[in-house]
Amino acid sequence: MSVESDNMRGTVSTARSRPAVLRHVPYFIAAAVLVMLAASMQFDGYVLNILLQATTFSIAVFGVSVVLGLCGQINLAQAAFFGLGAYAVGLGTTDLQMSYWLCLVAGCLVAIVAGAFLGMSTLRLGGHYLAMVTISFQQIMTLVMINAIWLTHGPDGVSRIGRPSLFASSQSYLAFCVAALAIVGYIVWHLPDTKLGRAMRAVRDNELAAGVNGIDIFKTKVYAFAICAMLGGLAGGLFAGGFAYVSPDQFSFAESIVFLTMSLLGGVASPIGSVIGTGLLILIPEWLRFLKSVPGLYLAIYGLFVILIIRFMPEGIWGFVTAGFDRWRTKTKAPPAVKPLQLKPATTGGDIVLEVKGLSKHFGGLKAVDSVDIAVRRGGVHALIGPNGSGKTTTLNVLSGLYKATSGTILLDGTDITNMPPHQRTAAGLGRTFQNIRLFRSMTALENVEIGAERSGNTMIGTGGHAALTERAMEALTFVGLGNRANELITSFSYGHQRLIEIARALAANPTLLLLDEPAAGLNSTEKLELHELLKRIAAQGLTILIIDHDMTLVSEAAQHITVLNFGRRIADGESMAVLRHPDVVSAYLGSE
């Protein structure tokens, strides 16, 4: 998907300066040619109908590609949103005698509201719930379309739907739809490179990491869902005008599955893929009509192909085509950072950056963390250690907001963050890494770090333009020694390097406090040395660090202050050497009789 965008990023300094409209002139020329073709070529009714169907369906499939491809959420009710738009135009232009344009806008609005409401009620839950709720919504919509005869005309459907007088002929209406397709396609094509688009991709790749990198997961999902619904509504409105007749069976669950399959077939993450998938799934049934002499045979083959595509072409046709292109692209070197990374943590609060008081986390009867106090001094490296199962990682998860504290308070730079969701804590100045690395795996190293840099409240990115983001991200990557591989996909990095990228992602956000969750885990001895050096360089810039690790050498050398947990309780706290010699600590680690 991000093919083009990354190329552009590769040549950041030159291309960025030209306005986007200029850079995309070829696209608009091509689109204009298509529109002219649609308006001028002589099609017979059959071809016209097919083109009209393909064009409007493509726009609906764009919606699916946003929600499924970009944000990783399933929507099995796109036909219902499509139907909302279609009925808005259908009923508006016939029963209410309203202007077509007004109806089209109304349809989009109704779809957005429905989509956002549906999303808000369920997007906090996992994927299979969403699948079910969207199916339910789809079924209820179908029932309403059929049974609310006073409103929808019931199963008879709505006929003689109006069109704008400007596009009264089928040919000109088709041209209008193609133009709409081109515009929506342009927007969807560039969506991944916007802040919202990056947030969606981050949510798709790794929800937890997205949250702790300052992305409001819930809001992002709701936006994705609303956009998907809106495109469904728009497409439905265009469809209704084109075919002049709508009825409930055109917007059934089966149609939702068709939209989903179109998106998958072409390539779920790309508008081009959407168009290919839509076109093929409209054309193939037409070409394969001969297969239909045996009822079911065609659909059986169709079902089989869905399985095969998922199995062998997970990125769809377009993804398959562009895979080779992708490999070439990642070879392009990114320009090195101009200046070294600067970490300028906020210094508004007092001497204590993080103050944890009486923090508890209970899972049912299990007291994983029990009234723990921690005070992290500004500019220092503070270690949190303890044997396995002592509650270290739970503490960190409560601190970063992945778990809700059972009791106690957490103050970050004097701000009470105890009840904030992860992204707000990040905005407040918290950064973290994970023991089991959580990077956005479908993105390049640079994109990963850019998402970190983009956190709200980051003072190091100026007004937050893309150039500033890229610059900041390059600085962070260069800082950890991976600047020259910025455009490579995460999957091509070694485990140790992935950990460095995760640290760079946290650093780019310019946090007030950096939480490192077992950064040395899984590293070999050379990598551990490098990590050690890196920590020193970070600390040298005055960034406060709270580190969890098992590696005593690392901890004792890097940290000035240590807090020790055992069975969820704090058993020791103080200056490093003193704590490590503390008898309780020794017995906790070595075991007592």
Next chain:
Amino acid sequence: MDLVLQLLFTGIGIGAVYALVALGFVLIFRATNVVNFAQGEFSMVAAYLMVVFAVDLGWPYWLSFLIALAGMALLGMIFNLGVYYPLRHRSYLPVIIATIGASILLANSVLAIYGPQPQVLQGWFETPGIQLGPVYLDSQYLLIIAVTIALVIFNYWFFEHTLLGKKLQATSQDKEMASLLGISVSTMIMITFIYSAVLGGLAGILVAPILFVSIQMGSTIALKAFAATIIGGFGDVAGAIIGGLALGVIETFGAAYISVPYKDGFAFLVLVAFLIFRPQGIFGERVAEKA
């Protein structure tokens, strides 16, 4: 009152059907964390197998029944190898979509072979039902309720008191730990798919005499059964049963006292209400993800 009793019986009967199919959903979900959208088609295929053997070939009912269940076991095996297993390391999304593909494939393959006309399958009993005071009890529904109760007991015994059952449970709770204990995770998942296909098939065969044998018989039941699993709490066997029964009763009474045409909507409204107000279901599933 007579009316209420009659509706209650029918509601429980229909609910037991949902519960049977829901059971298959839950078992697969617990073992693989995947929702199998082709579960309803398992029921449909089994019913058609019965038609092939018991009706078309005229073999004894019990023999056809055993063959049909054996066929379902085979289908479960093929389904696992062809649909789930190659995708087991990917996220839930591709798997959901692949199972949707499988459901289209199964439904339409049967359509291609057998044609669209619904078929008749006789029930187990000669007597269609008994009149108990003011309430008419359909014998097939009685059978379905009995089988559901028996299966609840069997499942309890199987999962709590047999080694295989415990191994299956261990696998569904923590695959890594299970494999460290020397349990073959892929074998356990295979067994789960086989068992759940057989269960789905059983539901299909039991319900066929009431609903007739048709291509879409499975998908309509499966959607409701799926709702039942969520209402009961995903991943909980008892929850699936209670959810199924509750849904059947709600639907029947909703149709009688509110609206017949919107009958199918009640299930989904209840479902959405549950998702908003009690997403963990009646019995509760751990919703939080581990960090």
Next chain:
Amino acid sequence: MSLTRRDFAAGIVAGLAAPSIITSARAQASTIKIGMCAPVTGPAAESGGYAIKGAKLALDAVNKAGGILGKQAELIVEDDQTTNPGIVLAFSKLAAQSDIVAFLGSIRSTQVHAMAPDVLKLGKPVMIGGTDPNLTHMGNQWLFRFRPNDSYSGRVIAEYGVNTLGKKKWAILHSTDAFGTAGGKALSAALEKLGSPAVLDQGYANQSQDFTPVVLAIKQSGADILGSYFTFENDLGIFARQLRQLGVNIPWVGSPSIVNITALKLAGPALYNTYGVADYAEDSSEASKAFGKAYREVAKVAPDNQSSWTYDAINVLAAAINKAGSTEPGKIREAILAIKKFPGAEGEYNFDQNGDGLHGYNIVKNDKGNIAFDKHIEFTD
């Protein structure tokens, strides 16, 4: 990038254009072509098969008798997938073949509604079987109906129940799909007119798995006769069995699906002694008997309305074109409208200016699984 996009789009256009070029190349034909949209796939695929057989049967007879305007007639079938978008595509595909002179549309009213705008645009005659009365009353002069419309079925059911069976307390049960809703409305209006409005008017959604609440509602309403519009046979079968199980044995007059072969097979004894309106009843006339005999020989199943209306449509169409002496659409239209007292399998065709050919129904009785012709009720208004 943009190049790829343009190439791709051009490819699509070329791919799309190709079939139409091929079709226009074949346009010089020596046969008279009749297009037919039929459900080869989808939920109605079974009845689609019957419809095609019925049409082919008539076509063979027409060709044996010398064809149309001296040429052999040819039927070109397109699958409408039993869906509305499906029939729109199927029809536009047929419409693109300029040498097709007339078409057979669908037996499903929503599908006819869906294709109607395209029919109007094309301006060639289309024979339809959809029974929604509106279809021939919405200013589309190219639709010609070969089954009595639902206003007649409703009136016939009401007339038979009230005047022949002498029952006044009606319960109406209908599917909430287009067909069922229109039928229910017609029946309700007809009863209103006869002075015995229904005591219960109940809709149900297709593919219901249980009808207990409906049966109990009928029981409680105190109705002494039931009129029904069912769409799918399995719904009808489930309902019929539950109705009898719960002890409701009032007379029952149903829409054509109640005497449909599949319904008889599924419901068995539960449907004994019910009445149905049938546009096709084998014993209702000589023409019906003749069609029944010929159809049985070819199709090996009992004839029904799915096959009889297409059979009649082809016959009437052939007669009209021959009479018009031309395949010019306006002339065919006039010739069809001029057809009077044409004996068809469905009954006697007397086209009115709206394009409705039939104005009455047969009442048949399910006599222990055999469908027996009872009487024909014809309206002249």
